[in-house]
Amino acid sequence: MRTASRISIIIIFNFASAQIPGEVPLLNQGQDRFRQAIQLERIGELEAAEGIYRELLNANPKDTRVFLQIKALYRKQNRYDDLRELLLNRVTIFKRDLQSHIELGELIMLSDERERAIHYWKALRLQFGETRSIYFMLTQMYLKHSLDEELDQLVVAGRDAFDDPAFLSLELGNIHMRNLDYAAATEQYIIYASYHPEQIRTSSIQILRMSDRDESYEKIEATLVRKMAFDERTVRSLYSDFLFKIQKYPEAYNQHSALGVSNQQDFERWIRFAENLRKEHRLNLALRSYSYLLNQTRQSSHGLNEGLRKRFTGEALYGLALTYELQITPGEQWSPLAEFFPGNAFFEDHLMTLQSVEVQPLEETFALYDSILISLPSTIFPPQAHFRMGEIKYKITRDFDGAISSFHKAATSAKDAKLKLAANLRLADLLMAKGDFPSAEDHLNQTLSVNNQQKERHSLEFKLCQIHFFHGNVEEALQLVDSLLVSLELDDPLFNDVLELKGFIEENYLRGDQITKDAFQGYILAERLLRQGKRTEAASFYRSVSEAYPDSPVADEAAFRRAKLTVELGEYDNALEQLALIRNSPIGDLATVMTGEIYDRLLHNSEEAAIWYFKVLEEYPASLLTEPVRYRLREITTEGELN
């Protein structure tokens, strides 16, 4: 029978389909009534929408989708009687629809019968008490209607019923947090973490979120200390996270020390901790942590096998080296707002100025990488060490040949594809830095010929495009750019860089006349020199472009780049003069911001800086830099007031 009816349906369907030419739109024939009702509701035709919902619900009383929609409609219109009827019907059909049961109670509450509602909800708890859901739902309801006493009773009853001392602790913690009762919230989170150690991250996040408010520190800390005896390991772990977050790094270190090292998890915890310290530039503490770890690996096996011991030793050594590496060049204290193609990998300047290099950490770093190469030859760390050493040689010491050797070793020995790719790309950078563009091109073509990974090929093609560009083959570079734009995914990190480059080339080269093209070639030459670390020469070329081709679209960019280099050379007044020349250009906002920043960050003349910053706000309201400038302005104004 069923088969017959199915066949009939298929036949009818086929027949019906045959009546309609395939390519003719169905003229709203398939218009879903439900969707129609939703649309009606959206445009305010509530009665019509309700009519359809009703019709649908009558046709299929079990249609939850329609039920929810009509429920929301009644709620929106405060039609409680209709809502009650609807819910009653619902619970008749779905006897265990707890939400509807509870909402029925809420309707009682809304009709000002508080006691009756509480009684009703209690009865529900008794009726459906075997499921935890009822407790969760009732918690929400009690919370919504501020029934604190009932909520406490509910929690107690729940914990008894399920013999779970942590039952509803997370929810209660969240409630207390919302009520700004930090101590109570912390206590609940501790309970939760203690009984659900695998969820300690959740508790930690909640405590950390709470600590976004300065006034919470004291109460959270006091509670953590007070509850230390409750579950020391858990509480110390939470406490250490808290201390780290509020930047009490040494105290956080102490908590970790107190937890000690006894097994693999502890080692991993320490590795993470040290790494986080390094990321936060707490280099001394990071060094201490890595050293502590190294000691631990040497002193005792702590139940680790040889493989794990080597891994932790390698990670500690590598981390140590990276930390020393960070010490070589003290990080910039501020990030400039006015940048040329900020964040574009294509125009990224890898080479660092040599004045600020610290020698001791440099030696330490090399020593550490050497020790990795010697002590852990058969692990994953030597290629990484080679790569890191190559980076230092390329970016800091500018030992291009040495760097090529290191990157070559990294590229050939690395099993990690990412590392191999990075090393190969760096090799191309180095060949460019050496001015050997044909070799760079050959190297990339060779790498491309053996690489089938799409993503990696994109990176290599991007680098190839860069080589063509800096080598002056703009047309070829543009071809590659176009091909990359077709094949790159929109969320690929290279996409926006490539798109920007395309715009840049089209604007300053493709659509221009010969003079524009000449100017652009000059600009490229300056960029190439920059890649080779020849900053003065580059500045000179930028100057010639801006002066020889003042009407070319790239002239202003060149002037800006020159000013930037002039700043790097410490000639601030010259830079200011150069910037003044392009303040009326399309990149006037950049020039003005940079002027302000020179006064602000380098000449430390806040008043003058403020003037320029205000100028940005007034004269370039459409510039995207206005927002960061406004922030900075607020900062220096506040600082001034404080001083």
Add this chain to the structure above:
Amino acid sequence: MKVSEALRQFRLQKLRNDLACLFWAGTSSALAVLLILLSVESIFWLSPAVRYGMWWITLLTAVGVVLAAGAVVVQVKRQRIRRYSLEKCATEVGAAAFPRRDDVINAVQLEQSLQDDRNSSASLTRQFIEQISSRLFSLSPTEVLKNGRVKQLRQITVIISVLIMIVTLSFLPEFMASARHWIHPGTSFDPPHPFRIVNLTGDIYMMGGDSTSFTFEVEGEAPDSIVLELKSVEGETHIRLGSNEQGYFKYDMGEVFQNLEYRALVQADHFWERWKEISSATHSIAVIDRPTIENFSVTITPPEYTGLGKNVQEGNVAEIRGLVGSTVDVALTSDNDIARGFLNTFSRENEEKSKVNLDVRSNRAEGQLTIIDELFFTSHIFNYRKIGNLDPIKYRILPIQDAFPSIEVLMPASVTELGSDFSIPVQLHIQDDFGFSHLQIAYEMERPEYVGATNRVSVRAIPTISNEITSQDVFYIWDLSALDLMPEDEVQFHFELYDNDQVSGPKKSLSKEFTARFPSLADLFARTEEGEEMLEEDLSKILQGLEEINRSIEDTELKLLKAESLEWEDRQAVQKSVDEVKNKLEEVKLLQDAINDIMEQAGKHNLFSNDLMEKFKRLNELLQDVITPEMVESMAELQDSMDEMTADQLMKALKDFQQNTESMEVQIDRFIDIFRRIRAEQKLDELSVRLTNLSDQQEELADQISQGNVSENGGRLLSQQERNSEELARLADLMEETAEAMAPYAQMPSGELEMLAQSSTMEEVSDEMNKSERALNRGDLSGATNPAASAAAGSEILEQEVAIIAEKFSSETAVAMAERFEKILRNTLFISKEQEQLRLDTSDLSRNSPRLGQMASRQQMLRDQLSQLISILMSLSRETFAVTPELGKAIGSATVGMNESLTRLEERRGPESARQQGEIVKALNEAAVATLAAMEQIRQSGSASGFEQFLERMRQMAQSQEGINVQTFQLALGQMAAVSQEQLMQRLRNDQSQLKKSLDELIREMKGSGQGGDRLDGIAGEMEEVIRNFERRQVSRRTVELQQRILTRMLDAQKSLKQQDMSEKRRAITAGDFKHEGPDGLPSDLGQRRNLAIEALNRAMKGGYPRDYQAMIRRYFNSLAESEDLIDENTDENRQ
């Protein structure tokens, strides 16, 4: 001497006694039975069977008695019957004759014991036996055994006999008769009847189907009713009849078709009556059969032109309907063989009869009639005995007239203004019951009086109708370009529709008269502008109104802040505001129609460029966006629950409402801004078009003057020159106006235009025109030749100058706009990269990193920057349509993503936030791509080359496709050698593949530019299929069709981009003008017959589908309408 022997006498005696008793008892019983039988018979007149049966019973009883008697004798002898045993006799004799009653029995027993030697004292025994024996012998058995009962029984018998004698004598006649009956048991004796029924009709002989009647008479005591019994082979029927006044019992039998027997009878009321029934004699009715028509059918065959099928109607429906000209075939079969037959026909009016002989074969007969007028007919058949059928049925033939065709003119309107293409789109809905033969336009051209041409009527056939489809929509573009119309010329026309009636001749319906006018260009532009000015004025009013509403709402909000509740008056004010906004919304909806009108006008007369038309289309879309669902919702909320709201809720609702009205204001503002910009472009367009027109006309005039004849054309040439001079003067004003309108958008071209208006060229042209005019006025053609030619050359220079200015304006504004988009692109990429950096930084952070807060700040900063970008985009969108919905959508996604990311960061979920940030980067990059596309579009449209290039490429591709199609068609015909076929197929496959490649390229270029790249995808898909067919060597009809469709779609894509297509939506507006002038008596439900399908078609046609889809939709709905017509016809037939 033995005792037993002595006892035998006694036993014999006893037997005699018993027999005597039996005799007497039997006699008396027999007499009694006899008496009873006689009595019964005399009363009941038993039937012979009963009597006979009684006889038999008596006989059998007698035999039985005899046999029983024999058996008893034997038994007695054997002493098996105790009554007659010796012991019993001994006992009875002993009791009757001996002193000791047991002596005899003892003697018997002793005698038996002697025989058995059991007695020891035999002598004594013998002595005793002797003694008894002698005693017994001495006794007389008669004496000893006296039979007293015999006497008794004899007396009884005597008595009974006496009694029987008495009774018999008393009823002697009856008993005599009764005795006779018993003596003749097999004979039936009729009892005496109280009356007699006499059949006065007797046997009847009649024709089958004739009617008859019976009459009975009763002699004697007549009963009140008698029963008529009719007996046929099927059974008996009884009918009670009453007597009439004359005492006869009559019955009208009606038509009789079979043999019957009949009699009348009366049945006895009581069982004891001697007669059971009194009946008349049975008589018969013998029927002689007539021929009857057993099957009768009529086949109506409509005339061939109707295309309708035959309709067979059974004989039980006496009304036969058919179209005039239909043939009616009558076929019948009879129960007998038919010798001859005919149809008797006659009309209602004169009853004049005529005969139509039937063709006879065996028991079948056939005849034919033709439906012309109303007619009646009867069928007559005769068998070989010349007996005819009885009462033939009268059939009525009702002719149905072929209806007049109807013509409904949906387009054009009563008065049409001809556009530059000199075409009139015609949309007709024509209907007829059976199809059409011809549709034509009858027209008459009316030129102005000064031309002096004679008017004459011409016709133009519309070839696109189907002769078979009974209800169809006819779309036809009537091209009037061949008529050489001049401005102010008029064409009067109407439509003539002929049906396909081949019987009475095609009938014609005429539509009402229409007029097509060819207006002047200046009028057209002026009218368009007028519409636009009104539109702008209306918009300004709406804007003003909205401002007032906002002020009113602000006041209300202030009051609410102070008072915490609203007075009734305030609520009323809010209500009023809501109502007013509602009205404004309605007004906005009406404005959409106004824009449609402008577009229609401009499209028809080719007043605007394609680009401008596209902009107007977008303007209309923009107007649609003014009415947002949020606005509607906020109004509904305020209206529905204002009374129930708390102060806070009311405040919130008011704020929402205000926000929405403000946003509406902004939208309208945007609309006005763009509208003004477009109007500036439009003015430039107008200037260009009119100058071109002037230049052409002046050139033509100059030619005509150089070749012309004063007597023939002098007046017209002068008039034309005057008009040209006037137009030049107007154009100078227009240049000033245009320059003013252009000024806000491009200063330089505006100035140049202003200069041109006052330039020497303008003056020279004007002077030359004046000279020419004066010369023409004098009738000096040769004198006018040079100035006219100079004026023509000057006009051309002006035209070129304006074209250059227009180009400059276009490129200047486009470049400026493109630069702004470039900035947006940079900004978008800036945010995208910053976001990407933030993603990198965030993904690396642990949950307890203090820097997560910084990341949130950075995210917040980026969100602010994005908001800034959005506001720039918003302001840009007020100036251009290039801010596409795709761009808006991408930016919207980025905003949402940033909010999400911020939330995640606040929740210290760094990795999740980083993932979200990846989505933001994606959205921003998408926005960047859309911006790039917008830039491209601006640059292309700015230089006017990109768009044209596209059209050109499409045109070339269409040409190539056409070439491939022709060759494929040849291939499909299969008239080539196999080898040639193979080669051609290969070549065509390559050509088609190449074309597909070109199309793909074009699609890629068009994607994102919003210029219809998407609609080309379908063509590419179909090309794919054609290529596959070539590859599989399956070139069929389907392939040819596919190719044809590809070509159509290509042309369509070209056309839809190039020119505003004939929009069904716009046509529908004029449908209200329809006034039907069909012949009287056309179906009044004409509108209903057009039915839902046609309405659905109209809706579908407004759906914005490409033309080839529209054609398909049209075909589909036509087929639907057709099937519905068929249903209607079927229904009619059923009714017949």
